[in-house]
Structures are given as C-alpha cells and as structure tokens.
Amino acid sequence: MGSFSLVHWLIFGVIAILVLGGGRFSNMMGDVAKGIKQFKKGMAEEDETPPSRLESKRADTVIDAERERARDADR
Template identity: 55%
Template sequence: MGSFSIWHWLIVLVIVLLLFGKGKISDVMGDMAKGVKSFKKGLADEDETPAKPAGSTLDHKPADVVNATTDEKSRAS
C-alpha cells in the first residue's frame, strides 16, 4: 500500500501528458519559475530597506503653532 513502482509513475506521467500536453506543462512550470523569482526578489527588496529603531514607530514632529495665552488673543482681536 505504501509506495508505487516505476511503472505506476510512468503510466501516470503518460496520462498527464495526454490530458494536458507537453506545451501546457512547460507553460505551467515557466509560470511557477517566474513566481518563485518574483517572490525571492520581493524578499530581497525587504532586506535592503533600512529598518527603523525599535522604539520609533511614530514620527514625532514639533507643533508649528505655539498656543497663545489669553492676553495675546485679546490683543489680536
């Protein structure tokens, strides 16, 4: 029940070739190779980006306008 002999695998291969054809299988394998290459490229791109320090998840910027006191507000009006 465990493994198949070489004859079983040859028969399965012949059936697959008859159903899909040689060209279709090579197209599928080519598409799979392109997918693996783009996946590896994506992983390499992530490694090249500089990492932020662990504590700086937000970009803190100083406020542009300082709150005016009530005396300054009354002078402006």
C-alpha cells in the same frame, strides 16, 4: 501498499503530459518558474524595518548639554 514507486510516478507524469498536452504543461511550468523568481526577488529586496521602541525613543529625545547643566545648577 501506501506509497508509490518511482515507476508509478513516471507513468503518472507521462499520462498527465498526454492528457494536458505538452504545450499546456510547459506553460504551467513556466508560470511556476516565474512565480519562484518573483518570490526570490521579493525576498532579496531589503525591507525597511521599523526601529524598536528603545531606538525610536532615543531618536525622539534631543539632549541639549547646556540646558542640562543649567537645570542641574538650579537644583
């Protein structure tokens, strides 16, 4: 009672094409296809992710070995 069968959907599709016209329906489906292609292209491009806090902390800290030895010797 609540769902439609395949025949109902086919009849609905034919009526929709008749009401909207074949060219208009074709243009809409072309626009949908272009949107899907653009979405896939956007997903395929690599996004540069920001480094995690640990990685950025390591990158900011420059360790000078001689300076560290001198500091340790002073203690």
